Every structure is written in C-alpha cells, then in structure tokens.
Amino acid sequence: MDGEAVRACLVFAVQADGTCITTVEGIASPDGTLAPIQEAFRKHHGLQCGFCTPGFIVTATALLRDNPDPTDEEIRDGISGSICRCTGYQGIVAAIRAASATT
Ligand code: FES
Numbered sequence: 001m002d003g004e005a006v007r008a009c010l011v012f013a014v015q016a017d018g019t020c021i022t023t024v025e026g027i028a029s030p031d032g033t034l035a036p037i038q039e040a041f042r043k044h045h046g047l048q049c050g051f052c053t054p055g056f057i058v059t060a061t062a063l064l065r066d067n068p069d070p071t072d073e074e075i076r077d078g079i080s081g082s083i084c085r086c087t088g089y090q091g092i093v094a095a096i097r098a099a100s101a102t103t
Helices: 036-043 053-066 071-078 091-098
Strands: none
Touching: 036 053, 036 091, 053 071, 053 091, 071 091
16 A cells, blocks of 8 residues: 555545555566566465465565565565465475565
C-alpha cells in the first residue's frame, strides 16, 4: 500500500481509500513476464499450494527494494509476518536469496 508491504488482514478498507495498492499481479510485467522474484520462487520451489505466495512475493519485493542484499536472518525477519503451511520456508528463503542476486 503506497509502496509499503502491509498485512491485508490488519488494514481496514477505509484506510486503503485513496492509496495505491500493488498486488502480486502488479509485480509482473504488463505482458505477463514474471519478475525475477516470481521466477526465483518457481525455480527454488518457494511454493506448493500457492495460498501464501502472493503475500510472500509482495513482501519479498518490498524487502529487496529496501535491502537488496539481505542475509538469511534478515530474510527470515522480513517474511516473519507471513505464514506458509506447506514449504517449511527453505524454498522461500532460497528464492529470495537468489532474487537478491539479480537486483
Ligand atoms: S505454499 Fe501452501 S501455504 Fe505456502
């Protein structure tokens, strides 16, 4: 929301009124080409069922914008607001680490 990663479950609709919202669909190019972070999630098995993936992608995008070369600890801290019931987080951290090398 306005360039910051927020937890949608903690934002009232009225708080979003007049703001610019970027969803996971807005991370990819207009022609549908996946962004490097999206490619990295696919390549490094950062998703299974995909339920959590949009949140992780937008969170990782904001994380890498603010810290282009995070340590694994910084990555884990940065994604701590999201929960994944499938992956065990290894693939997610690996994907973000790999994407950081391309930014
Ligand atoms: S991939 Fe299923 S909850 Fe994360």
